[in-house]
Every structure is written in C-alpha cells, then in structure tokens.
Amino acid sequence: LRNGYPEVIYCEGKQLEHIQHIIVEMLKRNNNILATRANPEVYEAVKEVCEDAVYHKLARIITIKRKEIQLPETYISVVTGGTSDIPVAEEAAITAEFLGNRVERIYDVGVAGLHRLLGNLDRVTGAKVIIAVAGMEGALASVVGGLVDKPVLAVPTSVGYGANFNGLSALLCMLNSCASGVAVMNIDNGFGAGYMASMINKL
Amino acid sequence: LRNGYPEVIYCEGKQLEHIQHIIVEMLKRNNNILATRANPEVYEAVKEVCEDAVYHKLARIITIKRKEIQLPETYISVVTGGTSDIPVAEEAAITAEFLGNRVERIYDVGVAGLHRLLGNLDRVTGAKVIIAVAGMEGALASVVGGLVDKPVLAVPTSVGYGANFNGLSALLCMLNSCASGVAVMNIDNGFGAGYMASMINKL
Amino acid sequence: LRNGYPEVIYCEGKQLEHIQHIIVEMLKRNNNILATRANPEVYEAVKEVCEDAVYHKLARIITIKRKEIQLPETYISVVTGGTSDIPVAEEAAITAEFLGNRVERIYDVGVAGLHRLLGNLDRVTGAKVIIAVAGMEGALASVVGGLVDKPVLAVPTSVGYGANFNGLSALLCMLNSCASGVAVMNIDNGFGAGYMASMINKL
Amino acid sequence: LRNGYPEVIYCEGKQLEHIQHIIVEMLKRNNNILATRANPEVYEAVKEVCEDAVYHKLARIITIKRKEIQLPETYISVVTGGTSDIPVAEEAAITAEFLGNRVERIYDVGVAGLHRLLGNLDRVTGAKVIIAVAGMEGALASVVGGLVDKPVLAVPTSVGYGANFNGLSALLCMLNSCASGVAVMNIDNGFGAGYMASMINKL
Amino acid sequence: LRNGYPEVIYCEGKQLEHIQHIIVEMLKRNNNILATRANPEVYEAVKEVCEDAVYHKLARIITIKRKEIQLPETYISVVTGGTSDIPVAEEAAITAEFLGNRVERIYDVGVAGLHRLLGNLDRVTGAKVIIAVAGMEGALASVVGGLVDKPVLAVPTSVGYGANFNGLSALLCMLNSCASGVAVMNIDNGFGAGYMASMINKL
Amino acid sequence: LRNGYPEVIYCEGKQLEHIQHIIVEMLKRNNNILATRANPEVYEAVKEVCEDAVYHKLARIITIKRKEIQLPETYISVVTGGTSDIPVAEEAAITAEFLGNRVERIYDVGVAGLHRLLGNLDRVTGAKVIIAVAGMEGALASVVGGLVDKPVLAVPTSVGYGANFNGLSALLCMLNSCASGVAVMNIDNGFGAGYMASMINKL
Amino acid sequence: LRNGYPEVIYCEGKQLEHIQHIIVEMLKRNNNILATRANPEVYEAVKEVCEDAVYHKLARIITIKRKEIQLPETYISVVTGGTSDIPVAEEAAITAEFLGNRVERIYDVGVAGLHRLLGNLDRVTGAKVIIAVAGMEGALASVVGGLVDKPVLAVPTSVGYGANFNGLSALLCMLNSCASGVAVMNIDNGFGAGYMASMINKL
Amino acid sequence: LRNGYPEVIYCEGKQLEHIQHIIVEMLKRNNNILATRANPEVYEAVKEVCEDAVYHKLARIITIKRKEIQLPETYISVVTGGTSDIPVAEEAAITAEFLGNRVERIYDVGVAGLHRLLGNLDRVTGAKVIIAVAGMEGALASVVGGLVDKPVLAVPTSVGYGANFNGLSALLCMLNSCASGVAVMNIDNGFGAGYMASMINKL
Numbered sequence A, B, C, D, E, F, G, H: 001l002r003n004g005y006p007e008v009i010y011c012e013g014k015q016l017e018h019i020q021h022i023i024v025e026m027l028k029r030n031n032n033i034l035a036t037r038a039n040p041e042v043y044e045a046v047k048e049v050c051e052d053a054v055y056h057k058l059a060r061i062i063t064i065k066r067k068e069i070q071l072p073e074t075y076i077s078v079v080t081g082g083t084s085d086i087p088v089a090e091e092a093a094i095t096a097e098f099l100g101n102r103v104e105r106i107y108d109v110g111v112a113g114l115h116r117l118l119g120n121l122d123r124v125t126g127a128k129v130i131i132a133v134a135g136m137e138g139a140l141a142s143v144v145g146g147l148v149d150k151p152v153l154a155v156p157t158s159v160g161y162g163a164n165f166n167g168l169s170a171l172l173c174m175l176n177s178c179a180s181g182v183a184v185m186n187i188d189n190g191f192g193a194g195y196m197a198s199m200i201n202k203l
C-alpha cells in the first residue's frame, strides 16, 4: 500500500455484511479508508462498525480518517458542463481532497453557457491539473483543453438520453479531442479522475 | 421540380456513360444541374456532353447553369472546425450558392482555436442560418449553438481516426448538443446542409 | 437570454428541492418558464412554489407564463407516424406554442396508413416548417420530405422493440433520408425540435 | 437437390481454378447452374470450361442452362428505391427468372419520388410476391408494405455513406417496418430474395 | 381493410382507457379484433367493454371474433429452439390461427436436441410455410432451412444473456443463414411472422 | 519456452527485414519455428535466410523443423461449414500438426449440407477435441456441440457479407451456443485453435 | 444423456410450476439434476417436490444427487480477478464439482493485485485446466495464459460500469488475448466453463 | 503558442502543396515544427522547402528545430506490449523528446512475456510518468498500473484482427482498468500521449 494513501472499497454489488467485514479488517491496519458507490443503506451498515465514518451524499462516498495527510500548495480544479454532472464531479473532488489535495470547484460552465467558463478562467488555469466532467456531447473537455495549458483529465458522464447511449457520446467526443493535453477516464469514473489528479498534483 | 431549383445527380457509384446519359436527358429540360460526389474523371465525361459544365474541385461538385436565380439579401455562414473539414464545407457552400444564396465562409475556427471563432463572431451571427462542419469531437456545433441565436445545421465529418469510427464520434456529439437550435445532417453530407440552409434562408 | 424566450429547466434526474429552488430564482427575474421531462410529482413540487404553473401531462411539460408573446401568421405542423409517438410530438408542440407559434397537429399518419397523410397534405404543406416524429423505422420523415417543399425537422422516437435498439433504427433511417430538406434531432428530443422550429418560423 | 432447381455457386473469394473445377463437376450431373458474385474474370474462366455460359453483368451472375423449367402464370415484382440499388435488384430478378419465374421490374420509385411508385401501383400489386430493394433509409419496404396486400421480401442495400454504416440503416429500418407482411433478407442479398420469392411464387 | 382480416392493436405503452376507446370504436365496425402485447390488466380493461374477449396468456394476445374465416387445407408449422421461446411462438401461432390458418406446433427442437427435430421432420416438411423461432445462437432457422424445401420465416428471440445483446446474436445469425429460403422478422416479432405466414399460406 | 513447442512469429504488419532478423535469431537457438499470416513475399524473404523453410500456402504458414515431436495416439478433428472457411481451418490444422498432433480434416459439412456432417459423424466423434470453423451464421459449432460429447473449440470466420459485419455474426452465434462444451476463439484465429487443441490433445 | 452426467435446467425466465414439473419428470429417471440461475423462490418451489435438493446460494445453483461420480486425481483451478466475480466463479466451481471434479478456488488475484496471483502460482499451474473469471478489463485471462502452460477457459463477467457495456470490454479483451491457450465463454457463463472444464479434466 | 512548444501539423489527408505552404508560413515565425502522420512523400515535399527537416521513419514524424529546449532531470518511460506497437510508441517518444524530455524505451514487455516487464521494472518505476502502448487485449496498461505508483497514460493501438475491431478491444480494456492511475488516449494517438506526458513531466 502506498504511503498515506487510503484503502479503497468499491461498494456497488457487494452485500452489506461483506462490506462491514472488509471495513473491520481494514480498521485493524489503522489506515484511512475510502468507500465509493455507497448508498445510504451502505452508510448505515458501515456506521454500525465504525462510528466516525463520514458520508458524502452527493458523491456517494464514505470516508474514515485515521491519519493526517500534508496538503501541497498547488490545487486541482474540477469543472462540470451542467448541474447533472455534479455527483460525478463530487466523487472526483471528495476523492482528491481525502487523498490530501486542495480542490477548486467550478460547476455548470459547459458550452451552453460558455461565458461562465470564460469568466472563471483564472481559477481553472491556476490549477496544476484539471478534471473536466461532462455528459451529453462532452464538449467541455475540448473547450477547456483548447483554452488552458495544463493537463486535463476528462470524465464523460452518462447524463443524457437517446443517442447519448449511456455516456458513449461524451466518451467518444472526449477521446477524439483535437485539443492537446486531454486524457480520458471511464464513463462516470469520478473516483479514478480524483485519484490520478492527486498523483499528478503531488509530482 | 421546385421552381428555379436545379436537378441533382449523386455520382458516387454510377458509371460514366450512365451519368452522361442522365445529363443529356436533363439538358433537354433546360434546368440548372448540380452533380455531387464527382471526381475528375466524372468531370471529363460530363464535359464531353456539356461544354460549359464547371468543376468545383474541393467540393467535388459539377454545376451547369441555364437559369439565373435571384439572390436574397440575407446570407448563410459556413464554419468549420479544422482545415480537413473544408471539402465537406465547400460541398455545402457551393450547393447553397448554386441554389441562389450568399455564403460567408469562416473556416478553421474549432475548439482548438476558440479565439479565432470569437474573433469572427459577427460574421457568424449576422447570418440567417449557420452550417457548422466538424469532425473528430464535433464540439464546434455546440459551441456555435451556445453563442449564437440562429438555427444551426450541424454536419459531422469523417475526419479523424481511432475512436472516431468514421464520423460516429462527431455525429453523436452533435446529436447530443445541449445548446438549443442545433439539428444534424448525415456524416459528410455537405450537400444536404447546403440544400436545407437554402430552404431556410429563402423562407 | 433571448428576448421573450423562456428560461428552460430539464427536470430528469434533478431532485425536487433543487427544481423548486431553481424555479424560485427564475420567478424573481419575471420571465416565462418552461420545465421539460416533468412527471406529476415534479408538478406537485412546482405548484408549491408557483400556484399558476400549468401541467401538460402528455408532453410532460410545466409552463409558467409571465409575458405575452406575439404570434406570427405562419404556423408549424407536427406530424407523427403512430399514436405512440404523440408524447414526443406534444413535447414539441407545447414547446413551440409556448415560444409563441401557431401549431397544427396531424397525428398517426405514418407509412402503415399513407392515405391519411395524403388526405392531410394541405395542412402539412401549408406550414413554414414541419416537425416529423416517428419511431420504429422512422420512414415518415423521408415520405414527408419527399412530398413537401419545406424544411423538415425529423425526431426519431424510442418507440418500438427488438432491432429498434431504443430508437437507433429510426435515428439512422432519418439521418440517411434521401429526400432533401431533412435535418435530425436526438431520439425523443421533442423539446429541441419545437425550439428550432420556432426559431425558423420566426425568421 | 430440389427438382429443376439449379446448382448454385457463390464465387466471392474463390479462386478461378477452384470455380472451374466445381463447374466441370456440376456439368457432369447435367443440371442448370447459377454462379453469383461473379466478376468478368470469373466469367472468362467459366467460359473456358463451358462455352454456352451466359453472363449477366449488372447482376454479376453467370447462368448455364441444361433443363427447361415451366413458368407459372403468376409473377414476381422487383422494385427499387434508387438507380444505385439496381445491381442488387438484378441479382434477385435474374435469379428468380433462372429458377423459372416471370419478373416485373419497377425501378427507381423510392420515397424521394413517391409519385412514380403510386403511378405503377397496379404492376406492383398484381404480383404474387414483391421484392423491395433499397439502401440509405430503406423506407421503400415500409411504403410498399403499407400500400400492398402481398408478401414483401425486403432487401437492404449497402448503398449510401456516413451513418448508413454499410447498409445497417436500411437493415434496421426494414426490420422495424410497422407495415405487416414484410420479411427481411441480409444486406445486398439479392440472390436470397430471388430464391425465396421463387419458392413462394410456386406454392 | 383487407377482407376478413382483423383490426389489430399493439397494446404496449398504450394507456388502458385509450385501448378501451379504440376497442369500442372497432366493435362498431363489427370486424374481428386482435390485440397484441396485452398483459392481464389490459385484458381486464378490454373485458369491461367487450364481454366475449378471449385472452391467450402465453401469447399475450386478446382476440374478439365477429366473423368466421374459411380455413385452407394447407397448414403452417411453428418450431422453436427451446421452451423459453414458446411465448413468441405462441404469438405467431395464435395470430395465424385467428387469421384463419391451421397451425402445427413443434416446440423445443433446437440444436441442443437435434434428434427431436429429425424425429419430427415430416410434420415440419408437410407445411406450406414454416415459422422458426429461436433465441441465443438462433441456429434453428439455418438447420430447418437446410433440411426443408419450404419458405422459412425466422424469428429471433431476446432469450439469452451476455453476448446475446437482447437478441442481436440470433438476429445476425438468421440474417446470415447460408441455407436458401430463409427471411427474417424483427426480434420477438411473433405477430409479424404469423401475419406473413398467413399471407403465404393463403396464396 | 515450453518443451518441444516451436517459437512463433505473427508476420502481419511486420517488415521483411525485421522478419528475417527474427528468424536468424531463432535459428541460433535451434528450435522449431512457426510463422503465421505469411504471404508469398514473406516466404521468399524467409527462404533467403533459411533454405529448408516450408510454405503452407492455403494456411499462410511457414514452418521450419529442427526437432522431432512424438505424436500421441489420439487425434484432433477440424470441421468447416463451407469451402471458404478452409484457409482458417488449415491454419488450425497445420499448427496442430506442427505441434505434434494427428489431424482429421472434415470440410464443407455446414448446416446447408447437414447430411454430410451426419455421414461423417464417426470421424468427428472419434477425436479427443474438435475444432469447428464457420463463417456467416456460425451454426456449425452448435450443431457439432449438440451431437458430440467432446470439447469443441469454435472458430468464427470473417467469411460472409452484409450483416456478417466481418465475422461478428458467427462470433456472437458461437458465444451463445446452447450446446454445452463449446468455447470460442477470436474471429479467423485458426492458429490459436490449433495451439489450444494441441494442449488439450496432449493432456 | 451422457453417462453419469446430470440433467440440467436453466431456470431464468421459467415459471415455478414449469420448473417443478420438469424436476418431477427428471426425478423419475433417477439421474443427478443441476438447476442453474435459480433464485431463492425457485429453490423453495423445488424443495416442495424434492426434499433433499441442495441450494448453493452464491452460485445460484440447485443440485439433486442420485448417483455417485468417481473423482479423477487431477483438478480444475478457478481464479477470479475480483470479489465481485465470485458468483460467476462459484457457478463454474459448483458445476464442475457436481460433475465429479476436484476444484481449487483462487479468488481476487487480478491485475490490481498481481502479487497475490504470483504468490499462488503453484496452485494455478498444478491444475489440468484453468477457469479464469474476470470483469472490467478482463486482463486476468491473458496474464494467467502468459504465465501458465495449461488450457485456460476465460469467462468474462458483466461486473463494471460505463464503457464496460455489460461485459463487452472483458469479452473483447479475452477474445484478443495474445497469450496462447485461451478460449472464451459467453459473458457470465460460469456453468458452461465448469461443464467444459469437466470434459477436459476427464479426458 | 506555448513557450518553447513547437507548432504542430497533422499531415494525414492534407495535400503536399498545402503542407509545404503551412511549413513555409511557420518557418517565418522561427518556431520549432513537428509534423505527424507524415509518409515518405510528405517528407520529400517538406525537404524541398526546408533542407534541415529530419524524418523519423518509424514514428512517421518530421521535425524542424529552431530553438533549444532545456531538458528536465526526470524522464518519461514508454512501454509497449508487442513489437507491432512500436510505431505508435515511437510517435509518442519522438514527440516527447522533441518537446524537451528524456525518454526511456522499454518495448515488447506485454502479458505474453510478463517476466520481461518484471525484469525491467526499475526503469519503468523510475519515470515521472509512463506511457503504456498496447493493442489486442491492451492488458499492459492494467498490469503496469497495478505494479507502479506513477501516472500511466494508456494508448490503445489498432494492432490485431477479428474481434479487435480496429482497436476497440484495447480501448475498452484500458478504459475499464481496475488499477488506479490510468488515463486513456485515442486509439493510435502516440502524439497526444507524448504531448500530455511532456506536460506532466515538466510540472
């Protein structure tokens, strides 16, 4: 296990007793713990075995803190195209913060409201690495990548309907970005983006 | 046949003699003629049966003029994301011009060079209807649609590679545009965009 | 915000309190408001904060009127292939009417009952712009496009089963229309069609 | 082998000597022979081993006749959407004729020229079974199926580009036909349609 | 309306009152009525407006008989690969019977139990037209098509999981059948197969 | 390297000098060598550096023998659906033979000629493991799997056209086989099947 | 029926009475019985007609034993990438055990914890055949195939989200394995893998 | 333009004169120039207008140097699964070097030869950021991501055949990586990976 890094559980599809069992084992090693894709019932179950577990509802994340982590001066900015992308963005932001990073949130600045992005460009540009979260056409990553000279981690979301095909449209859009400096995560993978951004922010 | 509108031939996959035969028949009716997807050999063959046929190389279009068409005051603007999208854009522009429209060309203003779009916004906004041509991630249509209060006809192109899947990425991106006022044509269908834009410009 | 145009909320996936909050903010600016993809519970929540909100059940739209909009003389016609396409058609029609347009509804005139379309051709042709809504094979858009000399906005619906693949069949059919003057919206995107038709109708 | 039915070879991807060898073997059994997907070089090779082989260029079919087949009174009609669909239609027509059927050809009557179909409806309706061949949006099968009370064998063709995806659009359109009495063949499978239509015509 | 043919309603996605209304209208014209994709609640609603409506539970079909139809001597055979395909097969069989046809059911004779098919070959071959219903790999249609000299209408079902992709595997398998005399219906479209088989059986 | 097993080169997309270089290196270790996907030019190049290299044209394989391998008593049977599948079958057969196995070839016994398979059942059943190679609908694997109580390695081929989508139809068909004892290789992967069959035959 | 082999029922989508009926019939023949995809309700229903039926909850399998089967000395190892893949792995393991095989379970040894695989390599290598079960990127099969000189049956699972597309990512990954000796089962098909592994283990 | 960064041209699909014209314009600004996807003819054309242009054949890159760039101490490592992935890897490596980075090449260390990766782990781990290039099943990125605590940029390649679907298998595999710290580039996008790795290496 990497120094200071938390142990991580992916809760989706796991049974409550199984999760409780894993948490109890982890607590013995006295590490920080991060549980993703946790709904309220999972949280109830975790609280039974660990009283100080904290629930981040929007992000569907449970955190348990046992060790302090030093914060670097630099920060990560997380931008979203719309308000429906916020849960995925929060998964990224909470993950990055729990891994010991400052995070700047700049939400709802997608192409349908480009002026809001332009009006916040300084906060975006000031980051060491940027996470761009967007569904539907996912154009935000290209727009940010074109405006900013920092590495961009693009997270397509499954927000949309019809020819969105559960996030395929945003995924393909981001993979084909003609702006340089954009790499792509799996659809709705806020956790992965937060983790990788933390790695880069601490280089 | 609509008044003043040309007769149209789609040349791809047709044999030279077949095309010559169609042109000869059409010439008898004394209408304007537009032939799309015509390579240089097609042009040579057409010239044999009609000396004043004009070839638009980039657009792969042949035009034969027999009747004047009155130009409306308003204009259509055609914007592209990159320089590789220009052949499709020219197919749209030449079609629209031949159908009797003024056309404003604003090329290579995609998200990788957003400032070039912002610097030309007046010429884009001034149009009655806008054709946005882009490959790869196809974000241009959304960006234009978000900035401008005019109907946008989005044409995805097959420019790109890999997860572009022959234009699928741009097509899906455009269909999922979260900007209002964007409708989509088939991949590489510059002709269709020029035709529909002409219809709208003459309303 | 465009003059006279309403503020728009897309309700799908948003929480009730969030929607109420947005509405309250919008009401302060005294604009017309249009909320799409609103189920009855959303309507109940909206009525709590705005008594005169009107619910269009079939269209799943809530409207709140604060300003009158002048109606142009011309009208938009909305045609559907079957009766199952009517909810999407109504989303388009209500949107267009609320944006200040006359709308002519011509429903259930698809290829399985072509005579019904031919019997209503005058009402279709008389429009300035036509919205064609169809699921399954989506052939209606091509048939209308072939018969009529007006711009057609084609809306594929997810009505069907099997090789329909949630609207893919109608979408591809419409994108490949060999009739000129047809542009395509996202699957089930009645709102987008109504919005764009309004733009065109007011040109 | 079915009585009177020819032996059939599918030439695509077979080597010339291999085809010659198969033909020589077949000739010994003195049956009629039908070779599909045969380009001119294949024909040259077949003529070397069988002087009276006949080549149907458009249909890419070679026929060798050794036995007469009685023609039924009824006929099969073959309709196409455009002129580019004719090669596939001819594969169907020549196959059906060689299997001993009268065939009525009604070409280029697709939705972009619906009046041509309506003007020829008697010849279509008079058939015992109809083969409808169309590419791009493939709407022809639905239109014919809606107008006519006879079994329709729909053949999607790979004619088109972009979101046609090599015939997928026409295939899906035809499979989702909301007109009753339509069954579908593989993309470009004129041979299969001619064969099945012959089976039905002789019932 | 074709002589003797019933009026047909597709119930899926329609509201109960809407269905009742349609039935009441149809009853005035005194035709036979066939309602497909009807669950038990739909049946309850229909019985309220028409006492003698009959429910075919497995087939999810409601029939209302007002006119007798003459049965031809010939029959249609319906074969299935497994027992899970029976609901779709029954939709085809009940439809064909209600349209006035004798039907022979030969179920659960797929490739995993080929001997059962071989043991029933006479009943299959004796039909004028065969409906082959199969999910998963859908090989039954090819096997029947290879053994039997009669037209085969292949109906892929969505039975299966994983790389079945909701019936895609069976659909593609059937479209690519290398046996001659096989045409394909939409996934799970038992009604369409019964209707078309009836057309052919009455030729 | 496994005992007695050859070193293997996949030639597709490699440059001639690069292949020659690899062969020269391998020859130093004095092992048997198998080169797959080798066209005639590759063979010419290999012969320049190794005189006794043998070319198996249909299989597109080059073999160089330096060590004898003991043959087990048992054998592998390789069956194909059609004659167009033979190159892939030969890739499997030659690979298996070169790895030290007896191989029984039973070609062109697909569902369109089921009697030929039934007439050869003993030779199929007698094997320790069976390789079933088929394109188009790929039903052969299921048919063999249903008839025979031995492990079947199914190899889909890209033989076909239209809705075959380069082998996808056969691949999906084989993955969904409802006969037990069938596992699937990549499309056209004759080498892999021969290798795995050899592993099993030598257990 | 193969000697000693159980009769098998696939319960998904079958009605409880239907399953009870099948079991009662099977019990008359006094064979071992294996029922897959059985949820707890199915088990309750089966217990009503057969008291000694055993339920394997994780594997969703019901077994009824009537005959002993001799165990071979060799064993099958079942490895999984993660803990979420265990249900599919158990379906394979229970199937193989019930068919009369020793099974070694080595779970949660995927690429994210490669050292756990390396630490257990002896137990993997010692098997006669290996079942590798993995979702998401499915890399486990390639890693095992590269390390071990035994046949590997790869089972992709539908575990994952986003660009996993219900198991497609793992399926494609496994089909393209560049390690030799890997064959692939349908997504989530633990039963099939256990059955085929048993066949191979008993050769 | 970013400080010290070269101007970039994407040559694919551009005409020779067009490329020459662009280069001449760029040379006036006296910047470094990088031209990607350049075949030998493009290089000949470029040399005509710029004598000191250098061609990197494997990488298909042309470089023109006008300014020195300071090298940081840290380095980027580029790993590939096989030898066929080397051209894409070289595109990444040459790009990164030309942008002013030290690059460590570690090629042909994929899962089929895992020991070679383990034997080179120090050189991989020592880098500040890693580029992992792999085709077929693309498992290398997951394996590296699992072993190493550095950001990994995964580049799927189109190397493979069959169910590889032009790189789709590797792309999906990499997007679904269950190792943390992996982000994905477009298929074959070595340039993009080199560019983004340079950005990260210089943070």
Ligand SMILES: Nc1ncnc2c1ncn2[C@@H]1O[C@H](COP(=O)(O)O)[C@@H](O)[C@H]1O
Binding pocket: B008, B009, B010, B011, B036, B037, B189, B191, B192, C178, C179, C180, D082, D083, D084, D112
């Ligand atoms: N490049 C094009 N893309 C799509 N449709 C076209 C194109 N060029 C012509 N068409 C349409 O094709 C029809 C002519 O087709 P054809 O009779 O095959 O030459 C015209 O009526 C146009 O509507």
Ligand SMILES: Nc1ncnc2c1ncn2[C@@H]1O[C@H](COP(=O)(O)O)[C@@H](O)[C@H]1O
Binding pocket: D008, D009, D010, D011, D036, D037, D189, D191, D192, E178, E179, E180, F082, F083, F084, F112
């Ligand atoms: N154009 C075609 N499309 C589909 N199937 C065909 C075609 N031509 C021939 N066939 C079938 O292919 C079989 C002959 O295949 P082969 O033995 O490979 O020549 C015949 O029995 C036909 O059923």
Ligand SMILES: Nc1ncnc2c1ncn2[C@@H]1O[C@H](COP(=O)(O)O)[C@@H](O)[C@H]1O
Binding pocket: E082, E083, E084, E112, F178, F179, F180, G008, G009, G010, G011, G036, G037, G189, G190, G191, G192
């Ligand atoms: N989980 C499973 N996945 C795939 N095939 C299965 C499964 N369980 C049973 N089978 C196959 O399905 C057949 C029984 O199907 P059925 O007659 O519908 O119960 C058996 O002979 C098995 O070959």
Ligand SMILES: Nc1ncnc2c1ncn2[C@@H]1O[C@H](COP(=O)(O)O)[C@@H](O)[C@H]1O
Binding pocket: A178, A179, A180, B082, B083, B084, B112, H008, H009, H010, H011, H036, H037, H189, H191, H192
């Ligand atoms: N091989 C490549 N793949 C993806 N993008 C590239 C590649 N080479 C250059 N580019 C991008 O394409 C832009 C230049 O495109 P163009 O103006 O069409 O030459 C550059 O700014 C790069 O960001």
Ligand SMILES: [Mg+2]
Binding pocket: A144, A145, A146, A147, A148, A149, A150, A179, A180, A181
């Ligand atoms: Mg950038």
Ligand SMILES: [Mg+2]
Binding pocket: B144, B145, B146, B147, B148, B149, B150, B179, B180, B181
């Ligand atoms: Mg706009």
Ligand SMILES: [Mg+2]
Binding pocket: C144, C145, C146, C147, C148, C149, C150, C179, C180, C181
């Ligand atoms: Mg029109």
Ligand SMILES: [Mg+2]
Binding pocket: D144, D145, D146, D147, D148, D149, D150, D179, D180, D181
């Ligand atoms: Mg009909």
Ligand SMILES: [Mg+2]
Binding pocket: E144, E145, E146, E147, E148, E149, E150, E179, E180, E181
């Ligand atoms: Mg047959």
Ligand SMILES: [Mg+2]
Binding pocket: F144, F145, F146, F147, F148, F149, F150, F179, F180, F181
């Ligand atoms: Mg078997």
Ligand SMILES: [Mg+2]
Binding pocket: G144, G145, G146, G147, G148, G149, G150, G179, G180, G181
């Ligand atoms: Mg191995």
Ligand SMILES: [Mg+2]
Binding pocket: H144, H145, H146, H147, H148, H149, H150, H179, H180, H181
């Ligand atoms: Mg890592």
